[in-house]
Amino acid sequence: MSDIVDASYFDGRSSRLHRVTLQVVDGVARVRGDAERDSPLAELRVSERSRHAPRKVTFADGAYLEIRDLAGIEALLRRTGHSDSWVVRIQQSWRGALAAAAGTVAVLGLGYAYALPAAADWLARAMPPGMERQLGQGVLAVLDRHMFEPSRFSDQRMAELERRFKQLAPPQGDAPPWRLAFRQSRYGPNAFALPSGDIVLTDEMVRLLKDDDAVMGVLAHELGHVHQHHITRRIIQGSVVTAGATLLFGDVSSLLATAPAALLDMKYSRDAERDADDYAIAMLKRNGIPLEHLARAFERFEQLEKEDGAPAAYLSSHPASAERSAHVRAAMQQN
Amino acid sequence: MEQFLEPAPAVAETAPPGPQRIAFHASGSEYFRIWIVNLLLTIATLGIYSAWAKVRRNQYMYACTELAGASFEYHGKPVPILKGRIVALVLFGGYNLAFQYSLAAGFCMMALLAAVMPWLVWNSLKFRLFYTSYRGIRFGFDGTLKAAYFHFLLLPILYVLSLMLALPFVHQRIKRFQHTETRYGAQHFCFDASVGSFYKRYAILVGLGIGAGVLSAALGALLTALIGRVGVLVAVFVGYVFMFLLVPVFLNMIQNLIWNHTSLGPHRFSSAMQWTAVAWISLTNILAIVCTLGLFTPFAVVRWQRYHLESIALLPDGSLDDFMAGAGDGVSATGVGATDMMDFDLSM
Numbered sequence: 001m002s003d004i005v006d007a008s009y010f011d012g013r014s015s016r017l018h019r020v021t022l023q024v025v026d027g028v029a030r031v032r033g034d035a036e037r038d039s040p041l042a043e044l045r046v047s048e049r050s051r052h053a054p055r056k057v058t059f060a061d062g063a064y065l066e067i068r069d070l071a072g073i074e075a076l077l078r079r080t081g082h083s084d085s086w087v088v089r090i091q092q093s094w095r096g097a098l099a100a101a102a103g104t105v106a107v108l109g110l111g112y113a114y115a116l117p118a119a120a121d122w123l124a125r126a127m128p129p130g131m132e133r134q135l136g137q138g139v140l141a142v143l144d145r146h147m148f149e150p151s152r153f154s155d156q157r158m159a160e161l162e163r164r165f166k167q168l169a170p171p172q173g174d175a176p177p178w179r180l181a182f183r184q185s186r187y188g189p190n191a192f193a194l195p196s197g198d199i200v201l202t203d204e205m206v207r208l209l210k211d212d213d214a215v216m217g218v219l220a221h222e223l224g225h226v227h228q229h230h231i232t233r234r235i236i237q238g239s240v241v242t243a244g245a246t247l248l249f250g251d252v253s254s255l256l257a258t259a260p261a262a263l264l265d266m267k268y269s270r271d272a273e274r275d276a277d278d279y280a281i282a283m284l285k286r287n288g289i290p291l292e293h294l295a296r297a298f299e300r301f302e303q304l305e306k307e308d309g310a311p312a313a314y315l316s317s318h319p320a321s322a323e324r325s326a327h328v329r330a331a332m333q334q335n
Numbered sequence: 336m337e338q339f340l341e342p343a344p345a346v347a348e349t350a351p352p353g354p355q356r357i358a359f360h361a362s363g364s365e366y367f368r369i370w371i372v373n374l375l376l377t378i379a380t381l382g383i384y385s386a387w388a389k390v391r392r393n394q395y396m397y398a399c400t401e402l403a404g405a406s407f408e409y410h411g412k413p414v415p416i417l418k419g420r421i422v423a424l425v426l427f428g429g430y431n432l433a434f435q436y437s438l439a440a441g442f443c444m445m446a447l448l449a450a451v452m453p454w455l456v457w458n459s460l461k462f463r464l465f466y467t468s469y470r471g472i473r474f475g476f477d478g479t480l481k482a483a484y485f486h487f488l489l490l491p492i493l494y495v496l497s498l499m500l501a502l503p504f505v506h507q508r509i510k511r512f513q514h515t516e517t518r519y520g521a522q523h524f525c526f527d528a529s530v531g532s533f534y535k536r537y538a539i540l541v542g543l544g545i546g547a548g549v550l551s552a553a554l555g556a557l558l559t560a561l562i563g564r565v566g567v568l569v570a571v572f573v574g575y576v577f578m579f580l581l582v583p584v585f586l587n588m589i590q591n592l593i594w595n596h597t598s599l600g601p602h603r604f605s606s607a608m609q610w611t612a613v614a615w616i617s618l619t620n621i622l623a624i625v626c627t628l629g630l631f632t633p634f635a636v637v638r639w640q641r642y643h644l645e646s647i648a649l650l651p652d653g654s655l656d657d658f659m660a661g662a663g664d665g666v667s668a669t670g671v672g673a674t675d676m677m678d679f680d681l682s683m
Binding site for chain 2 (some may be wrong): 010015134293
């Protein structure tokens, strides 16, 4: 004996609603009422179980039954041996959903902390050098128009600094091709590297440090960015983080999607700065320049931060200067 | 235990009495479970599962949307959705990378994107409507590709050239194109909102924006005189809140305008959205999402969808039983060109 479930039947040709009942007898679904038809169970398709949506049973020709008696149809399905897919079973249990939530948090956290930086590092190294050099090309031209003026240093002074830096050996391997670009800045002391291998050094930075060995330390830090492909990595990591945040929050608000992406990117930025500091420490050590010079450079930045009240351009999204000078002093202790 | 839904109206052959409001049965907690499992599988498969996730999500949302005793159904297939997503990823990813590469490459990609965008939108509209059905009858989109290029490429260019003055006109033309080319079975929708009515809504928006600006400037001057420099900050904050409120006010005016001027044969629609409710729901949703680090998102989506959908009603004029399926819309047949349709997820 089998129980009977109320249903609405739509034939797929007109929008007419037929009031019917559904019964299963000997493996055959029997529809009776305003419309009548029989169909073997194997030819029917059942929509996924849910607590709030009506259940649909679709015939091979597209006609279907809409069933609002969810408990009735569930009992009927269970007796005919129908079973939910594993995704539906997880979705419909709170234990499964909580495990999925924990899994999501774990995968996101591990991906953010380890997998993404490792993948971006691999990709940046695998990228043809020509392509990487193209990235950010034209940036220097834009900056020259809006922020920089030609350096006031004499050609002799520039050549002297460049010659000194060229003589230093990188901590390991061959240094990638680089070029020094001297500029006078409207925004104070600054030094930065572009993926093209251009290392920009402002006159103000050289004057602030008043110590060519410290300038070598700063340049070594920038060479570290070039050598370890930091900007390319940041571009890759930044796009993935932005895409992820859009996936998570995009359907609610675009602001909600960009704000956490920007915050998460800060950690990658500080990590890159620490790596470049380590690179500079190793490079100075290898070339026999006392680390004292680099430590004092960071202390000068710290002083500048205090005087200005706000971090200078060079210091934003970097670790605190006090922390960086402490790190260099700790490295000095090790020898 | 399983729940019972209210039974469908017993009288189906005659005209349903009075306005038929859409009812949305989805619950935030059930959608949360669907969402979190989909999210985990999507991340674990590096995004590939997202196409299957979209099908699951839409099947749930459509099935939970009930109108006059019957629910909607989503028939989209994951593989075409996945193909569409890959194409979109290549296009938009290429666009972003091109600007990193060089300015010229960036502008080339921009031109390419503008040239293919109408085709993408056209495909998405066809896909979304063809794979939606109600009472066993499929929707469809009959707009030609040529008309899509006119509405999604030429008109936006006109809007830029007119220094945005043509925006209400362009908006009306696009909505008219979308609604009149959409059909339910063999029956086309009609759209009779005038260009003037769009200009009126935009004028109200601009008026309110100017009013809010003047008001917060006056408030700033007054407060600065009274309490000094802090007054400026207070006025800026008040101005920001005003601007934030303008968005729901405008959205609600436009949705009401569009649905109150859309009809299907003899049947009309009505939309009764309240801007206060829209503002309240958007504000509390955003706050709750921020406070729960995103976990409230599925609840917010259901909450918003419920308000959005339940404010729309069908005003039937006669029986709803007489719509016929369009030619070639057989559910088992693939439909004209349906096999090479892709979904690009461009929400319109």
